[in-house]
Amino acid sequence: MFRNFKLVPRVIFGRGCFSQLDEILSPQRTTLKDWVVFVTDDVFTGTALASRIPLHDNDLLLYVNVDDEPKTQYVDQLTQQVKTARPTLPCAVVGMGGGATMDLAKAISLMLTNPGSSTEYQGWDLIKHPAVYHAAVPTLSGTGAEVSRTTVLTGPEKKLGLNSDYTVFDQVVLDPELTAGVPKDQYFYTGMDCYIHCIESLAGTYLNEFSKAYGEKSLDLCRQVFLENHPDAADKLMMASFFGGMSIAYSQVGACHALSYGLSFLLGIHHGVGCCIAFDALEEYYPDGVKEFRVMMEKTGVDIPRQVTKDLDDAQMNTMIDVALGLAPLWENCLGKDWQTIMTRDKARSLFLKM
Amino acid sequence: MFRNFKLVPRVIFGRGCFSQLDEILSPQRTTLKDWVVFVTDDVFTGTALASRIPLHDNDLLLYVNVDDEPKTQYVDQLTQQVKTARPTLPCAVVGMGGGATMDLAKAISLMLTNPGSSTEYQGWDLIKHPAVYHAAVPTLSGTGAEVSRTTVLTGPEKKLGLNSDYTVFDQVVLDPELTAGVPKDQYFYTGMDCYIHCIESLAGTYLNEFSKAYGEKSLDLCRQVFLENHPDAADKLMMASFFGGMSIAYSQVGACHALSYGLSFLLGIHHGVGCCIAFDALEEYYPDGVKEFRVMMEKTGVDIPRQVTKDLDDAQMNTMIDVALGLAPLWENCLGKDWQTIMTRDKARSLFLKM
Numbered sequence: 001m002f003r004n005f006k007l008v009p010r011v012i013f014g015r016g017c018f019s020q021l022d023e024i025l026s027p028q029r030t031t032l033k034d035w036v037v038f039v040t041d042d043v044f045t046g047t048a049l050a051s052r053i054p055l056h057d058n059d060l061l062l063y064v065n066v067d068d069e070p071k072t073q074y075v076d077q078l079t080q081q082v083k084t085a086r087p088t089l090p091c092a093v094v095g096m097g098g099g100a101t102m103d104l105a106k107a108i109s110l111m112l113t114n115p116g117s118s119t120e121y122q123g124w125d126l127i128k129h130p131a132v133y134h135a136a137v138p139t140l141s142g143t144g145a146e147v148s149r150t151t152v153l154t155g156p157e158k159k160l161g162l163n164s165d166y167t168v169f170d171q172v173v174l175d176p177e178l179t180a181g182v183p184k185d186q187y188f189y190t191g192m193d194c195y196i197h198c199i200e201s202l203a204g205t206y207l208n209e210f211s212k213a214y215g216e217k218s219l220d221l222c223r224q225v226f227l228e229n230h231p232d233a234a235d236k237l238m239m240a241s242f243f244g245g246m247s248i249a250y251s252q253v254g255a256c257h258a259l260s261y262g263l264s265f266l267l268g269i270h271h272g273v274g275c276c277i278a279f280d281a282l283e284e285y286y287p288d289g290v291k292e293f294r295v296m297m298e299k300t301g302v303d304i305p306r307q308v309t310k311d312l313d314d315a316q317m318n319t320m321i322d323v324a325l326g327l328a329p330l331w332e333n334c335l336g337k338d339w340q341t342i343m344t345r346d347k348a349r350s351l352f353l354k355m
Numbered sequence: 356m357f358r359n360f361k362l363v364p365r366v367i368f369g370r371g372c373f374s375q376l377d378e379i380l381s382p383q384r385t386t387l388k389d390w391v392v393f394v395t396d397d398v399f400t401g402t403a404l405a406s407r408i409p410l411h412d413n414d415l416l417l418y419v420n421v422d423d424e425p426k427t428q429y430v431d432q433l434t435q436q437v438k439t440a441r442p443t444l445p446c447a448v449v450g451m452g453g454g455a456t457m458d459l460a461k462a463i464s465l466m467l468t469n470p471g472s473s474t475e476y477q478g479w480d481l482i483k484h485p486a487v488y489h490a491a492v493p494t495l496s497g498t499g500a501e502v503s504r505t506t507v508l509t510g511p512e513k514k515l516g517l518n519s520d521y522t523v524f525d526q527v528v529l530d531p532e533l534t535a536g537v538p539k540d541q542y543f544y545t546g547m548d549c550y551i552h553c554i555e556s557l558a559g560t561y562l563n564e565f566s567k568a569y570g571e572k573s574l575d576l577c578r579q580v581f582l583e584n585h586p587d588a589a590d591k592l593m594m595a596s597f598f599g600g601m602s603i604a605y606s607q608v609g610a611c612h613a614l615s616y617g618l619s620f621l622l623g624i625h626h627g628v629g630c631c632i633a634f635d636a637l638e639e640y641y642p643d644g645v646k647e648f649r650v651m652m653e654k655t656g657v658d659i660p661r662q663v664t665k666d667l668d669d670a671q672m673n674t675m676i677d678v679a680l681g682l683a684p685l686w687e688n689c690l691g692k693d694w695q696t697i698m699t700r701d702k703a704r705s706l707f708l709k710m
Contacts (some may be wrong), residue, residue, distance in 0.1 A: 002369035004379055004526075009364040014357035024359055171359075174565070209590035210368035210529070213598060217572040235564035243568060250368065264619065274564035 006165040007146050011172045011242075012209040013211060015235070018137065018175040022054030025092055028133050034091040035059050037082050041066055041097030041139065049139070049178065053096070060085050066100035069264060072118040072155040075104065079111040079118075086130040089113070095169075098190060099143030099271070102136045103151040104165050109134035110151070114345040118162065119155045127164040135171035139178045139299065141237040142272065143188035144197065144245025146172045152271070159265050159323070174242065176234040188226075188302040189272030191237055192293065194244040195222040196275050199289035200254035204333035207251050214247035226296040254334035255285050255343070258327040264318035267308060276304045281354040285334065307351050320350045361520040363502050366597075368529040370590070376528060377409030380447055383488050389446040391412050392437050394460040396421055396452030396494065403493070404533065408451070415440050421455035424619060427473040427510040429434040430459065434466040434473075444468070448489040448525075453545060454626070456497030457491045461506040461522050464489035473517065474510045482519040490526035494533045496592040497545035497627065499552065499600025501527045507626070514620050514678070529597065532590040543581075543657040544627030546592055547648065549599040550552065550577040551630050554644035555609035559688035562606050569602035581651040609689035610640050610698070613682040614706060617675035621623065622663060631659045636709040640689065664707050676703045 010238065012020060025036060033059040042063040044050045055061060064078065089112055095105025109131040111118050121127055136146045145151075149168050150161030161167075182190075184250065196220040201211060221240035224230040259281075260274035269277065276297075283290040309317070325331070325348060331339040367375060380391055390413040398417040399405045401440060410416060419433065437445065445518055450460025464486040466473050476482055491501045500506075504523050505516030516522075537545075551573040576595035579585040614636075615629035624632065631652075637646045652659065664672070680686070680703060686694040 002367050002372045002375065004365055005368040007362050007364055007366060009362055010359055011362060011565075011604075012357050014360040014563060017357045020357065020359070026670055176564075208369060209531075209587060209594050210366075213572055213591075213594040216575075221568060222569075227532060232564060236568075239564050241570040249366075317536070 003249065006149060006168045006211050008169050010170065011174065013174040013178050013238075016175065018131065018173060018178060020139065021094075021173060022062070024171060024173065025094070025135070026352045028091045028285045029056070030091070031057070033088060035086055035088075036094060037062050037093040037110060039064055039078075039083075039093060039095045039101060042100040043141075046095070058086070059084065060090070064101060065096075066104070067166050068268060070104050070151070070153050071102050072109065072122070072153045075107040075111060075118040075153060078104065079108050082108060082112060085282070089132060091133065093132050094103075094137060095134065096137040096139060098138065098140030099145040102138060102145040105134055105136065106131075106151040106169065107153060107162060107283055108270070110162055110164075110166060111256070118153060119157075120158040121162045122153060122155050124163045127162060127166045127216070129166070131166045133170050135173065135174045136169045136258070137175070137178065138238070138261065139190065140182055140190050140191070141179055141234075141241040142194040142244075144194065144241050144248065146174070146249060147245035154265065159261055166217065167217075174238050179234050179238065182300070184300065185302050186272075188297070188300045189270070189276055191222065191226060191240075192276050192279070193272040194218060194237075194241050194288070195226070195293065196256050196279050197244050197253055198222065198247065199286050200256055201251035203249055203286060203289070204252055204254055205336055206333045207265060211247045211249055211251035213247075214243045215251065218243035218247060226300060227292075252329055252333035254330055256282055257263060258324045258330040261322035261327060263308065263355070265323045266312075266316060266320045269308065273305065277308060277355050280304060281351050309355050317349060317352065321345050324348055358604065361504060361523045363524050363527050365526040367525050367527070368593075370532050371433060372528060373407065373530040373533060374541060375686070376449075376492065379526060379528065380409070380449070380490070381683055383446040384411070385446070385489060385519070388413070390441055390443075390445060391447045391449060392417050392440075392445045392463075394419055394433075394448060394450045394456060394463060396456040396640065399494075401561065405644035413441070415445070419452075419456060419459050421452065421459070423623060423685070425455050425458050425462065425508050427508045428479070430462040430473040430508060433459065434463050439465060444487060446488065448487050449492060450489065451492040451494060453493065453495035454500040454548075457493060457498075457500040458506040458508070459484075460489055460491065461500075461524065462508060462517060463648060465506070465517055465519075467523060476517045477510050477513060477515040478507060479518045482517060482521045483633050484521070485523045490528065491524045492528045492530070492533065493544050493593070493596070495537055495541065496534055496589075497547070497549040497599075499549065499596050499603065502597055502600035503603060509620065514616055529593050530607060531593045533591050534593065539655065540657055541627075543655045544625070544631055546577065546595075547631050547634070547651070548579060548627045549573060549592075549596050550581070550648065550651070551611050551644070552599050552608055552635050553577065553602065554641055555611055555689065558641060558644070559607055559609055560691055563687045566602045566604055566606035569598045569604075570606065573598035573602060577605040581655060582647075583621070584654070607684055607688035609685055612638055613679045613685040614703070616682060617679035617707065618663065618710070620678045621667075621671060621675045624663065632663060632710045635659060664710050672707065675707055676700050679703055
């Protein structure tokens with residue numbers, strides 16, 4: 001059985017195409033009462049980009065804070081805020097920002113039409129009703145959130161996405177100009193999320209030619225960006241992110257993502273940073289990838305946080321191991337069906353201790 | 356202004372995934388009266404593949420003949436046949452075959468809901484009503500018809516597609532097993548349609564990073580297939596075709612496709628063959644591409660028809676030149692805004708005389 005992969009049905013790509021957003025949204029505005037909510041990273045408060053958002057009188061500009069990774073409680077609160085803002089549901093939810101902001105926009109669009117708390121939908125295909133029309137305007141490239149069928153949320157019990165076909169955006173606006181001015185560290189960590197994702201999926205056991213074609217080209221683009229510092233780097237990294245997301249259709253991430261989920265859950269480390277910290281400790285499993293990653297890190301002039309696990313007690317370490325080893329498909333993709341005999345708790349602990 | 360590109364919203368890829376077709380179509384069958392028409396290349400009459408088509412009692416298996424390239428008259432006749440077969444319209448049209456069959460399926464699904472003759476819709480965005488749900492099952496890789504927003508038809512006056520967002524398939528089923536057993540010549544000509552298309556778009560003036568990423572990977576896959584004879588060639592050529600089609604979003608073909616339209620219109624030469632004949636005469640414009648094409652031709656053991664224009668009279672030659680030079684965007688993509696000063700009628704004639 002193969003997955004019948006749901007693609008984002010509309011994509012616009014080009015420098016300056018953000019200016020077409022109003023026109024793109026206009027078919028959604030069928031009556032005068034129709035309104036749009038722009039879920040926007042609050043780093044854009046008062047910026048030139050914020051002033052370019054095509055707000056109509058009745059629209060809602062909803063700034064969100066993503067200093068922490070998205071939590072189910074925050075999603076529930078934002079959804080309530082949108083529901084009570086106007087007598088009707090919005091006709092569109094637009095997410096403007098990086099992976100966390102896009103995930104919040106996806107989650108809000110789903111929770112506007114599905115009752116209860118978002119914690120009830122953490123898992124696979126638990127969403128029952130189609131979301132409100134939702135569009136993405138990425139301002140940071142790498143996570144692939146613009147094309148994925150998930151929105152990764154941290155709940156009281158687990159870090160797990162709302163995975164469903166309804167999660168997929170209805171529209172993506174890819175304007176490389178919007179990624180200018182990202183701080184160097186964030187640019188690197190988010191780009192490496194894409195690079196590592198490709199290394200893991202291409203080395204995995206789940207691959208087929210669909211995912212391979214997308215993954216290989218994504219990797220090629222990452223190299224042009226982080227090794228060659230290509231003049232069209234912003235355009236290329238945006239496409240690398242898109243291709244990286246598409247490659248997940250018939251592949252899976254691996255050991256690095258599994259371990260990084262442990263770091264994020266326990267220490268609140270952001271996803272991209274956590275991936276870099278974990279990947280640097282995985283030379284044994286991805287020797288060429290880790291070597292190349294270190295060259296990219298040096299060229300970009302970024303250094304990752306070190307010794308982040310040194311003050312953890314046994315209970316904390318065990319929680320982190322529980323989270324990481326709970327992600328069976330990732331380990332199976334990396335190590336095969338017998339992964340449990342290879343990735344023991346002791347082995348996982350020794351890897352965490354290197355980070 | 357950038358085009359807001361309409362993608363095929365559902366894609367399934369995998370060896371044997373054709374077996375999932377019944378399940379894939381089932382959401383379209385909402386009442387007992389709902390029926391599906393399977394537009395199938397008549398070369399499959401009586402074959403094992405034909406017996407695997409998931410026909411329900413009320414369905415229609417419509418064999419089509421694509422010895423000639425699709426004509427508007429044929430589309431109108433087939434549409435009428437489908438309309439009169441049952442009291443209601445079908446809930447789905449499934450095209451099974453190569454580019455010509457897929458184009459017929461697209462055209463029928465459009466003409467079932469748009470009045471008049473298909474000749475009235477040859478052009479850009481002339482289609483007024485959404486098509487009947489339509490799905491593609493390619494059995495031949497290369498044309499990119501499975502992802503394109505056109506269906507190329509020869510009418511009484513012109514060879515021109517029904518270009519519209521409604522033309523795009525709702526579902527594509529990519530099963531590389533189905534391309535086994537294609538005759539060597541056809542395999543080569545259709546594969547070269549993809550290869551040449553990529554060479555033209557990557558060398559063109561219209562390119563951006565979206566189309567470049569898709570085009571480069573498509574070319575890479577073509578090389579693995581036709582130069583390295585890779586063991587996964589069927590899977591790779593199917594992805595090359597898909598990527599080649601996607602790359603057209605923000606690019607355009609060039610001199611070769613323009614000239615080949617002349618050959619097809621006047622001599623009825625099939626698209627893939629026409630592209631190969633024309634490309635072989637275009638060393639001046641695509642030197643590396645033509646060189647590599649000849650190596651691929653030798654490795655595959657195919658030789659193209661030669662001296663196809665030698666018996667044409669002046670009037671015929673002029674018609675061919677009219678058709679080719681009428682395709683302004685293709686020439687502009689290849690030669691820039693001043694293309695008319697470069698590609699004169701005499702120059703076009705001299706190129707046709709080489710074929």
